[in-house]
Each structure stands twice: as structure tokens, then as C-alpha cells.
Amino acid sequence: MISQLSWKIGGQQGEGVESTDRIFSTALNRLGYYLYGYRHFSSRIKGGHTNNKIRISTKPIRAISDDLDILVAFDQESIDFNAHELRSGGVIVADAKFGPVVPEGVDAKLFAVPITSIAEELGTSLMKNMVASGASWALLGLPLEVFNKAVEEEFGRKGPAIVEKNIEAVKRGAEFVLELAGGPLEGFKLEPADGKQKLFMIGNDAIGLGSLAAGCRIMSAYPITPASEIMEYLIKKLPKFGGTVVQTEDEIAAITMAIGASYAGVRTMTASAGPGLSLMMEAIGLAGMTEIPVVIVDTQRGGPSTGLPTKQEQSDISALIYGTHGEIPKIVLAPSSIEECFYDTIQAFNLAEKYQVPVILATDLQLSLGKQSCEALDFEKIQIDRGYMVKDIPDREDSSMFNRYAFTENGISPRVLPGEKNGIHHVTGVEHDEAGRPSESPVNRKKMMDKRFRKLAKLDVENPIHLHAPHAEPDLLIVGMGSTGGTIDQARLRLNGEGITSNHMTVRLLHPFPVEEVREQMEKAKKIVVLENNATGQLANLIKMNVGHHDKIVNVLKYDGNPFLPAEIFERCKNAAGNLTQEELVKNGNL
Amino acid sequence: MATFKEFRNNIKPNWCPGCGDFSIQAAIQRAAAAVGLEPENLAVISGIGCSGRISGYINAYGLHGIHGRALPIAQGVKLANRDLTVIASGGDGDGFAIGMGHTVHAIRRNINITYIVMDNQIYGLTKGQTSPRSGEGFKTKSTPEGSVESTLSPLEIALASGATFVAQSFSSDLKQLTSLIEQGIQHEGFSLINVFSPCVTFNKVNTYDWFKENIINLDTVPDYDPSNRAMAMSKLMETGSMITGLIYQNKEKKSYENMVHGFKEEPLAQQSLALEKAEFDKLVAEFV
Numbered sequence: 001m002i003s004q005l006s007w008k009i010g011g012q013q014g015e016g017v018e019s020t021d022r023i024f025s026t027a028l029n030r031l032g033y034y035l036y037g038y039r040h041f042s043s044r045i046k047g048g049h050t051n052n053k054i055r056i057s058t059k060p061i062r063a064i065s066d067d068l069d070i071l072v073a074f075d076q077e078s079i080d081f082n083a084h085e086l087r088s089g090g091v092i093v094a095d096a097k098f099g100p101v102v103p104e105g106v107d108a109k110l111f112a113v114p115i116t117s118i119a120e121e122l123g124t125s126l127m128k129n130m131v132a133s134g135a136s137w138a139l140l141g142l143p144l145e146v147f148n149k150a151v152e153e154e155f156g157r158k159g160p161a162i163v164e165k166n167i168e169a170v171k172r173g174a175e176f177v178l179e180l181a182g183g184p185l186e187g188f189k190l191e192p193a194d195g196k197q198k199l200f201m202i203g204n205d206a207i208g209l210g211s212l213a214a215g216c217r218i219m220s221a222y223p224i225t226p227a228s229e230i231m232e233y234l235i236k237k238l239p240k241f242g243g244t245v246v247q248t249e250d251e252i253a254a255i256t257m258a259i260g261a262s263y264a265g266v267r268t269m270t271a272s273a274g275p276g277l278s279l280m281m282e283a284i285g286l287a288g289m290t291e292i293p294v295v296i297v298d299t300q301r302g303g304p305s306t307g308l309p310t311k312q313e314q315s316d317i318s319a320l321i322y323g324t325h326g327e328i329p330k331i332v333l334a335p336s337s338i339e340e341c342f343y344d345t346i347q348a349f350n351l352a353e354k355y356q357v358p359v360i361l362a363t364d365l366q367l368s369l370g371k372q373s374c375e376a377l378d379f380e381k382i383q384i385d386r387g388y389m390v391k392d393i394p395d396r397e398d399s400s401m402f403n404r405y406a407f408t409e410n411g412i413s414p415r416v417l418p419g420e421k422n423g424i425h426h427v428t429g430v431e432h433d434e435a436g437r438p439s440e441s442p443v444n445r446k447k448m449m450d451k452r453f454r455k456l457a458k459l460d461v462e463n464p465i466h467l468h469a470p471h472a473e474p475d476l477l478i479v480g481m482g483s484t485g486g487t488i489d490q491a492r493l494r495l496n497g498e499g500i501t502s503n504h505m506t507v508r509l510l511h512p513f514p515v516e517e518v519r520e521q522m523e524k525a526k527k528i529v530v531l532e533n534n535a536t537g538q539l540a541n542l543i544k545m546n547v548g549h550h551d552k553i554v555n556v557l558k559y560d561g562n563p564f565l566p567a568e569i570f571e572r573c574k575n576a577a578g579n580l581t582q583e584e585l586v587k588n589g590n591l
Numbered sequence: 592m593a594t595f596k597e598f599r600n601n602i603k604p605n606w607c608p609g610c611g612d613f614s615i616q617a618a619i620q621r622a623a624a625a626v627g628l629e630p631e632n633l634a635v636i637s638g639i640g641c642s643g644r645i646s647g648y649i650n651a652y653g654l655h656g657i658h659g660r661a662l663p664i665a666q667g668v669k670l671a672n673r674d675l676t677v678i679a680s681g682g683d684g685d686g687f688a689i690g691m692g693h694t695v696h697a698i699r700r701n702i703n704i705t706y707i708v709m710d711n712q713i714y715g716l717t718k719g720q721t722s723p724r725s726g727e728g729f730k731t732k733s734t735p736e737g738s739v740e741s742t743l744s745p746l747e748i749a750l751a752s753g754a755t756f757v758a759q760s761f762s763s764d765l766k767q768l769t770s771l772i773e774q775g776i777q778h779e780g781f782s783l784i785n786v787f788s789p790c791v792t793f794n795k796v797n798t799y800d801w802f803k804e805n806i807i808n809l810d811t812v813p814d815y816d817p818s819n820r821a822m823a824m825s826k827l828m829e830t831g832s833m834i835t836g837l838i839y840q841n842k843e844k845k846s847y848e849n850m851v852h853g854f855k856e857e858p859l860a861q862q863s864l865a866l867e868k869a870e871f872d873k874l875v876a877e878f879v
Contacts, residue, residue, distance in 0.1 A: 029879070199878040209874055215864025218670055220663075237874070239853025242862060246670070249696040253663040256656065260636065260667025263654060264675065265860030268667065286657050374878070379871050384864050399601065417860060418634045418652035418668065418675055426647050428655035437602060437647065 001191045003058045006065045007136060008085070010051035010078025013044060017074070020129035021052040024136060025371065027150040028056055029200040031142065032193035036486070037371035038064045038563070043225065043309045049077050054371075058191050062337065062372070062486025066567040069188060070139065071108075072132050074115070076100060083108060091185065093135050093177060095128070111135070111180045118172045127169040134173030141184030144174060199374040203341040203367040206374065207297055208233035210345025211269055213382045216295070217243030218268040220257035222250055225309050226365045227271040227299040251276035255283040255296065262287075262294045263427065265417040267349050271297035274316050275306065277360075281324045284358050286429045288328025291405065291413070291452065293352035293387075295345075297361045299368040300482075302561050311561030312365045314482055315534035317542065320360050321511045327449070329456045331359045332511040334481050336466060338374040340508070341367065346382055347462060353387040355455045356412060362510065364533065366563045367483035390414040393422040401425045401435035407447060411454030456512050464509035465517045468492075469524075475577050476502040477525035479518075481510070481539055484531060484564055491569035500577045507539065513546040522549050529576045531556040531569065554582050595624040598633070600650040605641075611762035611788030611799075612642055612709050618765055619649060619678060619707065622772035628676055636665035638681030638690060641716045642709035642788070645680050659690030662697040662706065669704050672858040673848055676776055677704040683724040684714050687745050691723075694745070698752040698781055703846040705775040705782045708745070709762075711790035712797050719793035729796060746838060747827050749783050750820060755841040756782035757823065759834060761802055762789070767835060774837060780846040787835075809836030818842070 007024070011017045025035055036055045042048040055065050067087040073079045073094040083092065083106045094100035096112040113135050119127040130151070137147050148167050155163045178184070201209075208230050211219070217238065221231040235245040243266075248254045254270040261268040272280065277298050287294045300316045302308025320332045331351050335344040344361060352359040393402065393416065404425035406413045413434075416423035426436030431448060433439040468489070476495070480488050485506050492502045505521050507514070522528055522543075530540035530553055537555040544550050554576040558564050575585055598620035606612050623633050633651035637643040639658035646653030652675075656664045665679035679697075686694050686708045697706065713731065714720040720733035723743040730737050749757050756778040760768040768786060775782030787806070789799050807830055809815050815836075816822055823839035848854050855862065 197879050199875065201878045205878065209878075212874065213866050213871065215866070217859045217862065217864075218667070220667065239851075242853060242855030242857075243859055244670070244851050244854055246666075246700075248663065249692050252660060253693055253696070256660040256663040257667035257670075259656075260654070260664035261671040262667070263664075264634070264668040264671035266671035267864065268671070282657055283660065290654070377875060379868055382866065382871070386864075401600070417672075419631055419672055419858075419860070421629075421631050424630060424650060424652060426653055426655070428647065429657055430655065438644075 001189050002187070003191050004061070005056050005069045005140070005188065005190060006053060006067065007056065007070045007072070008051055008053040008068050008082060009072040009132065010049065010082055011074030013042060013048045013050040014046040015074050016126070016129035017050050017052055020072070020133045021054065023129065023150055023154055024133040025054050025200065026154070027137065027147045029198060029373065030146050030150060032195040032197060033057065033190070034060050034198065034373045035200060035371070036061050036064060036373070038366065039369055041310050049081055051078060051082060056190065058193050060373070063490050063566060064487070064563065066565045070136060072136055073100065074128065074132070079103065089187070091139065091188070093132065093139070111177050113173060113176050113180070115173065118176065119169060122165055122169050122172070127166060130166045130169035131173035134170030135177035137170070138174035138178050139181060139185050139188055141189045144171070199377065200371060201338065201374055202229060202369050202371050203338055203363050204229035204299065204369065205233060206338050206341035207271070207345045207361070207363070208237070210342040211349070212237055212241070214267060214346040214349035215384055216267045216269050216349065217241055218246070218258070218261045218266050219270065220246045220248050220254045220261070220268065221270050222248055222254050222272065222276060224273045224276050226301055226368045227273050227276070227297060230271040230297060251279040252283060255280040255294070258294050259283060259287050259292050263292045263418070269295040269297065271299065273299050273301045274303045277316060277319065277323070284330070285324035285326055285328055287358040288324065288330055288452070289429045290427050291356040293356055294358050295348045295352050295361065296358060297363070300362060300364040308561045310365070312563045313533045313559060313561070314364050315538065315559070316362065317510060317534070317538040320362055329355070329357050329453050330511065331355065331357060331456070331459070331461070332362055333359060333461070334362045334508055334510050335367070336482055336485050336506045336508060338367070338372050339377065342377055343381065350383070350385040351461065354385055355459065356387065356415060357455065362482070364482040370483065388412050388414055390416050390423070391420060393420065395422060401437070403434040404436055405432060405434045405448070405451070407434060407451055410458065411451045459512060461509050464514035466506040466508060467503070467521065469503040469521065471501045471503055472524065474501045474503040474525050475527065476500060476573055477505060477521055477528045478502055478573060479505045479507060479528060479530045479539065479543065481507045481532065484533070487564050487566050487569055488531065490566035491573060494566070494570045495573055498574060500574060502573070510542065513542060515546050518543060519547045522547055522552070525552070527576060528553045529556050529573050530554070531564065533558050533563070535559040554585065592627055593624055593629050595620045597630055598623050598650050600648065602648055604648050605644060607792050609791040610641070611711065611790070612645065614762040614765050614768065615707065615709055615786055615788055616645055616648055618768040618772055621769045622776060623651070623676070625769065625773050626776050632674065633676050633678065634668050636661050636668060636677065636679045638685035640682040640685050640714070642680065642682040643685060659685050659688070660693065661685065662690060662693040665704050666697060666700065666702045669702050670848070670859070672860040673703070674858045678707060679704055680707045680709065683708060683710040683712060684722045687723045687743050695748065695752045698749050698754045698783065701753070701755055701780040701844065701847050703780055703848060705772065705784065707772065708783070708785045709788040710785050711788050711794055713790050713794045715790045715793055726796065744827065744832050746785060746832050747824060750824050750827070750839060754783055754839065755780040755844050757839040758782070758784045758837045759786070759832070760784060761787045761806055761835055763799060763803070764835065767808070771837060778840065779849070780844060805833050807834050809834055809838065
């Protein structure tokens with residue numbers, strides 16, 4: 001019996017890869033396994049190779065694996081493209097229809113199952129996904145009843161006849177492969193899981209759910225990969241709460257509509273990726289200048305320009321921090337797990353209103369789209385803090401306006417919503433006085449700039465960093481952000497096996513930078529590896545600028561569109577731990 | 592009930608003496624009083640340019656945003672609090688050049704706000720460059736040999752985009768302008784009012800006298816029917832859009848807020864944000 005296994009399905013986009021994955025993983029989730037998914041897909045609808053990989057484990061996991069145990073292939077391209085990933089003795093389940101061949105040099109067992117023929121015999125080739133997932137399920141020696149229940153739920157609303165057909169397809173796939181293999185495969189049998197059902201979702205789902213919990217009632221957004229799932233989720237849910245999603249004409253309208261709604265008192269959000277964020281920058285400056293709270297999600301993807309729209313990258317960091325003209329206070333928060341996607345979304349709304357600033361929630365494609373098990377979400381932890389809002393303002397003797405931008409000790413001024421009697425004030429992106437009237441006075445200008453920045457002087461963010469620091473003086477401090485944490489932890493186990501001690505720090509608050517928390521850990525380590533999915537080391541530069549220790553920092557970068565694998569991190573950290581300098585490492589091709 | 596004086600504040604506009612924008616400011620104040628608004632229930636959202644400053648010159652809630660984006664901000668305000676009367680305002684450059692995309696889509700979306708364009712056919716605040724509303728051959732600092740680009744006809748575009756309320760006025764005709772703004776506010780859905788507002792400093796062609804000579808008041812056109820979209824379109828084409836009055840109104844179509852599934856009748860801004868435990872559990876259960 002094994003405690004974990006990796007499974008992948010490949011085929012042409014639009015061929016049922018997604019649905020096979022969904023039904024297979026839903027059934028596994030039902031048994032209580034921990035799952036971590038990875039989607040390889042292209043920016044097109046039909047055609048082009050696509051594959052989904054799931055890691056299945058009896059213990060929590062947050063990373064894809066280096067290798068693969070089972071590959072399900074709908075075409076030869078899927079075999080040719082993915083077979084190198086199979087571990088020695090791995091299994092290929094392929095559609096007999098195309099006469100599958102195991103590539104030379106690959107040590108794998110091939111089971112050719114007439115996937116398409118069985119589906120067509122049962123009425124439609126659409127049921128290929130059922131035959132394929134049934135075959136996969138059977139090889140693992142898992143109980144078919146659980147799978148059938150998942151099928152019932154997936155197809156129940158289409159009527160009993162459809163359910164029955166699909167169950168039959170699963171059964172036929174299972175029977176056929178078991179006959180070929182002579183029963184479930186030894187060495188592929190999974191230990192039973194704990195039976196406790198986990199939540200199973202993508203980061204974008206968790207953000208959507210978090211925004212509902214936070215009281216978000218309007219979302220204005222423009223479709224873009226990999227952010228669209230958030231608006232698609234919320235348009236299904238918000239009408240129940242009286243709100244809505246507005247699909248705007250562009251991202252500039254999305255952010256300015258969110259600013260308008262937020263100004264008028266509704267918690268509002270927009271979500272996009274790099275190209276959309278670029279368009280929003282001027283308006284983010286307006287929110288900063290006018291102190292209107294707003295939440296912006298950036299699901300980072302491969303840039304620049306259209307870049308790699310369906311691939312992993314973490315290259316918006318600098319743009320998110322510096323990307324508006326002039327200087328405004330803002331908060332950039334980077335959740336590093338599916339649970340944090342939920343809690344940080346709630347936190348983002350609270351921070352935005354508490355400090356009256358734009359808050360950017362930065363994920364990356366793997367975190368936003370990788371489907372994974374999620375620990376139970378705690379209702380008790382949902383808290384709503386709307387900050388310094390005033391109501392029922394007493395009449396004033398004179399006809400002066402309300403001092404919405406009053407100079408206060410902590411810089412946070414009383415916020416009043418339109419509709420409130422005696423609260424009338426002006427709001428403008430022009431530099432302004434306490435009542436919001438345009439002002440070019442140098443004295444006022446300086447005071448206002450200082451007031452706005454003073455708001456973040458005592459910023460209170462939950463867990464600005466995460467730390468796994470078992471060593472007092474580690475050989476390495478590995479620093480990452482976003483979705484890379486789980487993979488780093490896997491690599492650290494291997495580093496430990498080689499006698500290289502490491503601590504792990506995840507930076508969650510990218511701006512304002514948590515200098516003291518980070519400094520303390522950096523000082524203890526002999527060397528610091530900053531690991532990120534971009535070409536120029538944006539996180540490392542941020543650390544160098546804010547904390548220092550330039551001489552100790554080694555960049556580990558990956559910007560080919562794919563997430564880090566544990567083995568890569570292991571190798572590169574091992575090299576980094578040696579005595580070579582960064583230049584020498586680069587020259588030797590070690591980094 | 593508030594009088595129009597209560598919509599005044601003590602801020603002196605920075606417009607040039609004689610600018611058409613003064614009358615538009617007055618007309619908004621008069622119309623707001625005439626429809627029975629209190630200052631705190633009005634929000635004026637404006638763009639950038641000379642005209643964009645108008646939100647600061649009216650005693651009401653106001654937001655002076657960024658260039659070309661008054662409309663999406665105004666729509667956001669209205670969605671958040673549908674009890675507010677929301678007026679968006681800005682110049683022809685703001686609404687028909689940099690913000691044209693938003694104008695067309697705000698028209699299509701039909702959220703219940705009123706958009707007043709202060710159309711002077713020139714860029715004033717940047718000291719005299721061509722605008723999409725400038726006439727062909729119009730000489731400006733950016734078109735010293737005369738503009739060769741076609742003059743935009745925003746009202747024809749509005750009709751083609753499904754507008755439910757299209758009007759045009761002239762800043763000298765305070766009575767007509769005030770009445771049109773009142774009608775625009777009372778219209779359910781998006782109302783567009785384009786107002787000829789002469790720039791006395793940089794536009795020496797489209798002057799007060801020029802407008803007086805060239806515009807046709809629809810009140811003087813026999814049998815004009817503002818509920819007839821085809822008639823509206825042909826009148827605009829026939830006159831080069833030089834007509835004033837209510838050009839088109841569709842009273843049948845409901846506003847966005849009244850059509851969108853599930854949208855609350857009471858202002859969203861006044862709702863409780865708290866999620867019930869049972870509701871939360873139901874949402875979470877979908878991910879099991």
C-alpha cells in the first residue's frame with residue numbers, strides 16, 4: 001500500500017480532460033484523500049494538448065510531484081508529451097483507438113482500453129471521460145460504489161437514464177482494465193484515507209467565497225485568464241444577497257465602477273490579471289488620493305504584454321507596489337494557500353476600510369486555478385471592520401463642509417457616505433484640503449501627503465510572513481511567496497537528508513514591506529535563497545532594498561511558464577548552499 | 592424642501608467670465624430643487640477638464656475623478672445607493688474622446704443616472720486643442736492647418752446604442768436646459784443631455800451668436816415625436832445634430848437596476864454585511 005500517488009490525464013482541449021479530472025478527483029475527495037491539482041492548458045478553446053495532473057495523498061500536500069504514476073491518454077501526443085514524467089514502472093492507460101505506443105526509453109506498462117469504442121457503444125463518445133476515469137479508479141483498487149455516487153451527483157439533474165449510462169461506462173472501463181491487468185495493480189493500491197471530506201476548490205473559489213463572507217455585494221470586472229472564475233462564481237451568488245456582478249466594457253471601467261460603489265458605501269471588488277492591472281493603475285492612484293477603500297485581485301500570469309496567459313508567473317510584484325504615478329499608500333497582500341485566499345480576502349476588505357486605501361490581493365495562476373484540498377473554513381474567524389465611519393452628524397452653525405480629510409494623529413479621517421445629512425464634502429483626485437476642496441498650498445500639500453502615508457505607519461496585518469524555522473542558524477533561509485510554499489517544503493526534506501539545514505519564510509505582505517520580521521530571519525541564516533517565478537528577482541530586490549544583506553542573497557528564478565518542481569528546488573538550493581558566488585553559480589549553469 | 596440656493600456653495604468657479612458652464616451649473620441647481628431633492632441626496636460625479644470642476648461647485652455629494660471615467664464611477668455610486676440621484680458631468684473631450692467607450696456602454700447598460708455633457712467643441716483646460724466635436728477644418732493649436740477628422744455625432748451614436756433618453760440644449764437657454772435636466776432626472780434609465788457650452792477663450796467659431804443662428808429648437812418643429820426613434824435619427828442627420836430639446840425618449844424600457852436578476856430594491860449601501868452561519872455552511876457545502 002502506498003500513501004501517495006500522481007495521476008495525469010491528457011488529450012486535446014475540449015475532449016473531456018477537464019470533466020474526467022473533475023469526476024475522478026471529486027470521488028477521491030469523497031474518500032477523504034488530500035488532493036493537489038495542476039492544469040496545463042492553452043489559450044484556446046478546442047484543440048491543442050492539455051493535461052491535468054492530480055497528486056493524491058493520505059496526508060496534507062501542497063505541491064505537485066516531480067514524477068507521475070499513472071498517465072491516462074486520449075491521444076498519442078499526450079503520451080509523447082508526458083511519458084518522460086512517468087516513474088520507472090509507471091502505467092499508461094490509453095485509448096486503444098489510436099494504437100498507442102510507448103516511446104522508446106520509457107519504462108512503463110501500457111493498458112490499451114477501447115475508451116472511445118465503449119463510449120460509442122453506450123451511445124456517445126462524450127462518455128469517454130467516464131470510461132477513462134472508471135479504468136483509473138479500478139487500477140487503484142478503490143470501491144466502485146463511491147465513484148458511482150459521485151457520478152449520480154454530477155448527472156443527477158439530467159435524469160436517471162443518463163446517470164445509469166454513465167455508471168455503466170465507468171463499470172465497463174473498470175472491467176476492461178482489470179481484465180488486462182489481472183486485478184488492481186500491486187504497488188498502486190492507496191492506503192485508505194481518513195474518510196473526512198475536505199473542501200476541494202481552486203483559489204479563485206476561495207476568494208469568491210471570502211468576498212461573500214466579507215460582505216462584498218458588487219463586483220465589477222472584465223473577463224481575463226486566470227481571474228474570470230471569481231466573477232463567474234459571484235454572479236451565481238450575489239443576486240441572493242441583493243447584489244450583482246457587472247461585466248464592464250474594460251478594466252478601467254471595472255476599477256472606477258468599484259471605486260464609485262465603494263465611495264457610496266458598498267464593499268466592492270474587482271479582479272483581473274496583469275494586462276487588466278496595467279489598465280487600472282491610474283484609477284488605483286485615484287483611490288489612494290481620495291482615500292476610497294477598494295479591493296483589487298491580481299491573479300498573476302505570465303507577462304509581459306499578453307505573455308503566457310495560461311501559465312504560472314509571479315512577475316507583477318513591482319508593478320503592484322509601484323505601478324501608479326505619484327505616491328499613494330496602498331497594501332499588497334499575497335496569500336500563499338487556498339485557506340489564505342479565503343481569510344485574506346476578508347482581511348483585504350477590512351484593511352481597505354480601516355486604512356481607507358486600495359488593497360491588492362496578489363495570487364498567482366497556480367494558486368488561483370490549481371484545485372486542491374482545503375481545510376475546514378472557520379465561520380468564527382469572519383469579522384467585519386468597517387473602520388472610522390460617522391453617521392448622524394450634528395448641525396453646524398456655519399455652512400462649512402464636512403472635514404472628510406481632517407488631519408488626525410493616525411492619519412485616518414472620518415468617512416461619511418453620500419446620503420448623510422451634514423456630511424457633504426468634496427472628493428477629488430486633485431490635491432485638496434480637509435473638506436476636499438482643491439488646494440495648491442505647499443503647506444497643505446505636505447500635510448496631506450504626510451497624513452495619507454501616516455495611515456500605514458501602524459499597519460496591523462495578520463501574519464505578514466509565515467515561518468517554518470526549526471534551525472537557530474540554518475545553512476539556508478529559503479524565501480518564497482504565493483503558491484511555491486508547498487514545493488519548497490518538499491525540497492527542504494531532501495536538503496535535510498543531505499545535511500543542509502534550512503528555514504522557510506513566506507512573505508505574505510509585499511507592501512508595506514515587513515522589514516523587521518524579515519530582517520530577524522535573514523540575520524540568522526548563512527545564505528538566503530529567494531525563490532520566485534520571474535526573470536529579474538523582484539521579491540529578492542524588494543528584500544535587498546528594504547532589508548539589505550545583498551551579499552547573502554542568491555536568486556532562484558523560474559520563468560518558463562511552469563511552476564517549480566521539488567527536485568529543481570532541491571538541486572538549485574543545494575548549489576546555492578555551496579561556496580560559489582551568485583555570479584559563479586550562474587556561469588556554471590547551476591541556477 | 593430645498594431651494595436652488597441650497598445647492599450653492601461658497602466656492603468660486605475657476606471658469607473664464609462668460610463661459611457657458613456657469614449656466615449649466617445654475618440649471619443643475621435649479622433642476623435639483625425643482626424635482627424636490629435635498630443636497631445630501633444628490634451626487635455629482637465629474638471628469639477632468641474645465642467642466643469637470645462642476646462637482647465642486649454644487650452643494651451636494653460630489654466626486655471629481657479621473658479623465659474620461661465619470662460614467663463608470665457614477666454607475667458604481669448608483670448601484671451602491673439607488674436612493675441617490677446621480678448626475679455625471681464632463682466635457683466633450685472627457686465623454687466623447689477618452690471616455691467614449693464608457694459613454695456607449697453606459698447608454699447600453701441603462702443605469703438610472705443623468706449624464707450632462709458640457710460641449711464646447713474644444714479642449715479648454717489644456718489651452719485650445721481639437722476635440723472630437725470640433726468641426727472639420729477647425730484650426731486649433733493641435734490642428735494648425737485645420738482638423739481633417741470627421742466631427743463626431745454623439746447623439747446619433749447614442750440612438751444607435753439603444754439610448755432611452757437623448758436631449759440637447761444650449762447654455763443660454765436656461766429654461767429649456769433646466770427642464771431637460773428635470774426630465775432626465777425623472778427618466779427611469781440613463782439620460783444623456785448634450786449642452787452646447789461656448790468656450791469664450793479658445794473657440795472663436797462656435798460662439799453664442801453662432802449657436803443662436805444655427806440651432807433649431809424642436810418646440811418649433813411641427814409634429815416632432817420624441818418617442819419615434821427613426822424620426823429622431825433622421826432629424827439629427829438632417830440638421831447636423833443642430834437641434835435642441837427632447838430628441839428621444841423610450842419610456843417602456845426598464846432601468847438596469849430594475850432588470851438585473853435579484854438586485855435589491857433598497858439601497859445596497861444600507862444592508863447588513865453579516866453572513867448567517869446557515870448561509871455560510873450552505874456555500875461551503877458546495878465545495879465538498
